Amino acid sequence: MxxxxxxxxxxxxxxxxxxxxxxxxxxxxxxxxxxxxxxxxxxxxxxxxxxxxxxxxxxxxxxxxxxxxxxxxxxxxxxxxxxxxxxxxxxxxxxxxxxxxxxxxxxxxxxxxxxxxxxxxxxxxKPLWQYIAEKLKTSPEFPRIFANIVGGGKHAPGLDIQEFMIVPQSNKPNEAIEEIVRVYETVKTIMASLYGPTAKLSGDEGAIAPLGARTEVVLEALAGLSQKSEKKFDLALDVAANSFYDGKNYNFEGQTVHASDLMAVYLDWNSKFGLYSIEDPFAEDDLEGIELLKTTPRDKGSFMVIGDDFTVTNSAKITEFAENKIIEGVIIKPDQVGSMSEVINAIMTAKQSSLKIIVSHRSGENNDDFIVDLAYAIGADGIKIGAPNRGERIAKYNRLLGIQNDLGGLQGELGDEQQMNMPAPERTKTEGSPIPSQHSAPQAQPTTGPEIxxxxxxxxxxxxxxxxxxxxxxxxxxxxxxxxxxxxxxxxxxxxxxxxxxxxxxxFPDVNDVRINPPENPIPIVPQGPVQENSSFQKAATELNPVSRAANDNQQNNNPAINIST
The missing domain is CATH 3.30.390.10 (Enolase-like, N-terminal domain)
Known part of the structure; x- marks a missing residue:
């Protein structure tokens, strides 16, 4: 056809x-x-x-x-x-x-x-997710939802941190989404009580954008709700540190801080609030900050470091950062690399590197829900789809519910194990490429071997x-x-x-005379992205008090106390 x-x-x-x-x-x-x-x-x-x-x-x-x-x-x-x-x-x-x-x-x-x-x-x-799973020979499983509750950075004015997310423990869409909506509406009420009705405004991804808020105030509110709900969700951050890095230091909450200071802040937040993950904690050009991720001891069970701007859905970059033990997880965004074959390469590289895989939307979105089928099909560990607000985000939430409904999960037609983990085809691996072959008999198979x-x-x-x-x-x-x-x-x-x-x-090459014929003996694409050389830096010895100041925010800013019972 x-x-x-x-x-x-x-x-x-x-x-x-x-x-x-x-x-x-x-x-x-x-x-x-x-x-x-x-x-x-x-x-x-x-x-x-x-x-x-x-x-x-x-x-x-x-x-x-x-x-x-x-x-x-x-x-x-x-x-x-x-x-x-x-x-x-x-x-x-x-x-x-x-x-x-x-x-x-x-x-x-x-x-x-x-x-x-x-x-x-x-x-x-076949459903799109099933087609993907059969092509890639993966086991479909619902991802945990990384829901953006409060936003800042380049997505909204105010806070320097770009995304304050909750990650429900349950990966059942109906349970997770109900919890996300409950928390979103509660936090909206809390922020409005602290900062007035403008705190109900939202950013690019539908997250609440409370003008005047500080990072620890938001973390305190989310952590309090998590404890009140018996730890039904974890806390995650997308710092997007590129956005407040000046090439040498970080301009964070009115102060100029060094990478070592920022690392101290992250460790302090983790001890107070128990962070699940931090995405892009340092700028991609801050090699000293990246070195700190390799050398700074973190307690067992501490936050994961997730690569996004670091890795840009590029197989070579993912391999580099995984081998250097800088990241534990990776963001997958199809538009970062530009073709489905390269997206698949990145996914398979991440799997082979034992990294957590989080499929993600972008701030400039539309109603297409393709990434939901992709995340479910590959058994991704997580999916970022923004807040339960704005039509282009709701479309993704509804697609998760739609797949669950199609599988009969809400009607009890399938057991939980059948619903969450559909059987996958026998796993095979195409020699010389992380992409399983997409061609079946009687079509010609990819030519492989040492010379090729x-x-x-x-x-x-x-x-x-x-x-x-x-x-x-x-x-x-x-x-x-x-x-x-x-x-x-x-x-x-x-x-x-x-x-x-x-x-x-x-x-451009001159392509006026390009001849395109049906493929005879297809080969996998192996993108050859640039790999940066490793750089070693002496670990910074300076220890400063964390710049987080939630303890005295209420006095300095005349903010009322946070009421978690809302």
Whole structure:
């Protein structure tokens, strides 16, 4: 079954900013679509999104992306067979021709990649989560929900910490969501009593944004509710330290503090409130802070360190930080890397590294609930879907309930064990790649073996016009792979650009004469992301009192005492 049509469009995300949508239709009339999300807190190693940069929407429009898909990419893929994800993605990456997807834009590539993936799933006549689990040979299990209750950072004014989350102990969606809603409404009442009615305002992810609040006041409120509810939930933070790092120190709650001071604060919070996890506790460029994560002793059962800006859903980065024992868990965001095949690689790398996997939304979201099926299918340890507020977040909550309902969990048609852990296919592993093969007999299986794997591992991009990720001999001026694609790479600076798309020749290979045929002998994609060299720093010996000041906040700010009995 092949692709009949690809229709791109510009739509708005939950922040009212333009993004790319792709609707893809198969020859039998079935269709699937995907809208690309976007983040406010962005790691520097994320794949690059492309925007017009003109006057429209303050430079954030994506009209050129839409034109490129419509006039250049779509015509090449009409009739292309579905259910060949690795090959489809590798062709898009080849057309882009850069290491970070800056030519076509990761938002362009991801819209096409996920739409293709979802359409392939529709043709299987199975739920999306089941299609994913069978492809990846994983065991479906409901994730614990990381619910954003109070927000700050780049998502809302006021607090420096970006997300104050609760993580219900139960992974049964109906039980967890009821607890989340109860806590959210209670905290909203508490914050309004402390800081007035404006405390009921919400940020990008629907979390409460109490102007005037301090970090320990919020933690005290959440910890008090946790104790009152007999520890039905844990506390987690997304610090997003990039947002208040100046290149040397951290500007936190009106003070300038060093990495060692901030680590002391985290340890103090943990002793007071029992934190479950801290995401991005230091800036990605603060190598001394990262070194502290390796060298500072933490009690057994202390908070986990979760990588997001550190790792950006990049397999090489995940391996680097896991091997150096810097992180215990990793955030998975499809738009950070730009294609489904690379997302799958990141997931499998995290599993092989025994890391906790937390699938996540972005602050600029839409009503697409794809990440919920993905999280359930791979048996993720957690999922971040924001607060139980705003339609684009509620869509994710409702999808969790929908899967539970479909499994008969609420009606008692299945036992808890059957409901939470559906049987998975026998696990197999494709040699030389963390991605299980997505092709079944009688289709050709991936060619493997020492010689092939050696050539794949040596794949690299020599410059923006020379892409080498396949096998066999590559003639000068051409990219040749076993996907039957050849991309001209004339180094003449005046070489042709993508036709009718008003694109800069220097940024693109000349793809006017690209030939795309059905795959014969597909190979897995092994992204070759940059790996930073390890750096060692002497552990800072300075010990300062934590900057947290909840003990005297009420006196300094004339705030009334927190009443947890609300």
């Amino acid at each position: 092949g692709i009949k049509s690809i229709i791109p469009s510009q739509v708005l995300n939950s922040r009212g900013e333009p993004t790319v949508k792709v609707k893809m239709t198969a020859e039998n009339g079935k269709a699937a679509s995907f809208v690309v999300p976007g983040g406010a807190s962005v790691g520097k190693n994320e794949a690059v999104k492309k925007f017009d940069g003109a006057d429209s929407y303050g430079g954030k429009s994506v009209n050129e992306n839409v034109k490129t898909i419509k006039n250049v990419i779509a015509p090449k893929f009409i009739g292309y067979p579905l259910d060949h994800q690795e090959d489809f993605d590798s062709l898009l990456i080849a057309l882009d021709g850069t290491t970070n997807k800056e030519a076509l834009g990761s938002n362009t590539i991801l819209a096409l990649s996920v739409a293709y993936f979802k359409l392939s799933a529709k043709l299987s006549n 794997n050696k050539e794949i591992s040596q794949a690299k991009t020599t410059n923006s016009r020379d892409l080498h990720f396949g096998i066999g001999n590559t003639e000068p001026g051409k990219v040749q792979t076993n996907h039957n694609i050849e991309v001209a790479t004339d180094h003449n600076e005046n070489a042709g650009s993508l036709r009718n798309a008003q694109l800069t020749p220097k940024e």
